[in-house]
Amino acid sequence: IRALLHPQCLDYQPPFKPPYHLEFCNYYEMFGCCDQKTDNLIAERYWDIMDLLGDEGYELCGDFVKDILCQECSPYAAHLYDAEDPYTPVRHLPGLCFSYCINFHTKCHSVVKYLSDSKILQESCEKDRSHFCNLINLPDQDYCYPNVLQNNDLYSNLGKVVEDPKGCLQLCLKEVANGLRNPVLMLHSGDGTHRMFVAEQLGFVWVFLRDGSRLEQPFLDISGDVLTTPWLGDERGFLGLAFHPQYKHNGRFFIYYSILVNSKLEKIRISEMKVSAHDMNVADPYSERMLLEIEEPAANHNGGQLLFGLDGYLYIFTGDGGKAGDPFGKFGNSQNKSALLGKALRINVDGSSNNGKPYKIPPDNPFINEPDARPEVYAYGVRNMWRCSVDRGDPVTHYGRGRIFCGDVGQNRYEEIDIIVKGGNYGWRAKEGFECFDIKLCQNSSLDDILPIYAYGHHIGKSVTGGYIYRGCESPNLNGLYLFGDFMSGRLMALEEDRNSESWKEKNVCMGDAKTCSFPGLINHHHKFIISFAEDEAGGFLSVSPFGTVYKFVDPSR
Structure with a gap:
């Protein structure tokens, strides 16, 4: 089968290779x-x-x-x-x-x-x-x-930008890594070494040095514990990684992955680990300390983003539990503040609570005094946020510093980009994008949801991949733009903020033509799918393809 869309079976499980020969089909x-x-x-x-x-x-x-x-x-x-x-x-x-x-x-x-x-x-x-x-x-x-x-x-046409090059901001690419197996994220450790860490869905994390070379030994290998399969479309696996803001001094980092308990129960696990005391490029395999486990009722919509806000707290973005239309309970998981699925959670990992949990609840978490709400909940009403980022802020004025941007994958019609705020309700399953999805919930006067800053229909793409606001120095024409993409169509997109109207408008970006990208080492095409974006320690901008290649964006006008 040549099609590489978004495979899924009627039971919402990923497709597989049958154990025995099929006689009929x-x-x-x-x-x-x-x-x-x-x-x-x-x-x-x-x-x-x-x-x-x-x-x-x-x-x-x-x-x-x-x-x-x-x-x-x-x-x-x-x-x-x-x-x-x-x-x-x-x-x-x-x-x-x-x-x-x-x-x-x-x-x-x-x-x-x-x-x-x-x-x-x-x-x-x-x-x-x-x-x-x-x-x-x-x-x-x-x-x-x-x-x-x-x-x-x-x-x-998958992976080809369809905009007319006239009037669009042309970009080139430089390949910085390849040979990876379904990489799902790339990030730096913030310790001044300019190393980049790439995580593969199978449960490996690799170190790339500043010169682009990859170390032979993985930084982390928990492939034996991670629940994943080799089949295309399986959303489970190693999905999230975040380094503590003081990683340079304490060596602590945090991981998010799927597990199978007793060969039957699927969960997501968020754990803390530490770097080896003897080698800065290898994790201590015995240091894992489990912080949180959440039962997953289906194989899809597993979330997977971990990040630290400027407040020093760890943010955890979970999916709604899977299947279709968030069918769990009366209003679904996402609108249910007593459930941890379909949420942005926020915890303090620097200490433990009096009730024995290996983390504390930040005292200003928004629902801490609601008896039926989980105190970890920071925002709710999300479907399956795939890749979020923290805005570094304008390097001169610091405008925008600390804002959290997320791409939330849609159901039938719309993909959206959201800015996450404390206590915010992002509408799902009442709304999808700007439109009603569940009519009864949508018309509820108490919904009070926060609209996306941007949404696009499925004629453009079918699975948003959230990106970053560019704050680097190397590509001046990208300054202040939020760059993101679509996994299914391979389309690269950008949003530009209009501070006067407090709105965001699409800015056309495209791959440069052959002449524009004719400098040594530059290319003007990428693999079909965009699974993740990354920011290096200097603010440079990269994209990750599940085909195992990482590209760096280059503004040819420089």
Whole structure:
């Protein structure tokens, strides 16, 4: 399967390689959502239908029916069956692209009554072919069958900036690291060494020296403890890393990763560790001290951002618990302040509390006096914030210093960028972007949510990756811009603040043309997906690709 979109099964688990050969839906035996038992059940259903059709029907419609039934095994089954939208029932039939559906209906409309017991589908199938195919189609043409396998235009354009270069700020790239295995973050330790630390989802952290060389021994290897799989689309794994503001003196750092308890219960764990007393480039493997564990009800939406604010406190960004539409409890996890999922948490790691917790609650945490709220909660109503950053502030005026920016991944329609403030409600699941998602919750007068500073629709991208405000010296045209991207489309974007109107406006950025980026060592293209952004100790700006490459942005005008 050539498609590299966002694979997910109907049970919200990542796709996998079946342990045994699939006899029927063998197209998906290398990577998909069916094991042999499910494959056998689909085959039984298929032959039951073929018995009803007879030899002539088998000859005409057998391939159609097999393709349609086997989409349950597709690595994109959750999208094909619209399972990610909690306000639509899971489809009886997968989303079929209009032209494919017309061809299917022309030859095999009599089969529909065997594939679905939906009266709406059966009636429209008999009365109006176009209406039937519009019902079967998906709004997102990237995922309807067979586009999900064959849309060459989609895949060939992934990672290419589509803006007209005229009037856009052209940037070049310089490759600074490669050969990594699905890196998810890169950051510096703030100790004056200018080392960069790159974390791989498998549970390894590597050290890159100032000259760009990578040390042979990993800084940290907890791959034996981290819950992850090699399958594309698995959101679990080693997800977060933060160095203590006094790391240079105390050697303390903090990690965020997925674990499996008793071979059954999935959790996220936040722990403290220390650097080795004998080697500054290796962590002490025996120093782990667990701070917090949170049960994860599903495999997706695991959050994963750790960072220290200028207040010295550790901020922890959790996902809403997964599945679709935050279906947990009456209002979902994100709007429930007694749950730790779907939140920005804030704790003081310099000390322990009287009740035995290995951290303290900051005395000004906003919900500390609410009896039903967890005292760790700093902000709520977030879905799955993927990459947050602290603004260094203008190097001269210090304007903006300490603001926390986050990209919050959307559900069906919108991706958003938020500035996190104490006590803020960021709207999910009542809202997605600027629009209502759950109508009843959205119309609740007590919602009082904080709107994003920017949101964009799924025609631009489908999974936001939060970035940084550029405050470095090397690329003057980037000064004050918030640069971020989209994981799915590979698109690079920027926001510029209008302080007079207190609003943010998109600024066009694009890869420079061949002539612009013709200097030695510069390139004008990157891999398809942007999984993370980073800032080096001097304020330089980098992006991380899951294909194992790290790039540094260069303003060619310098």
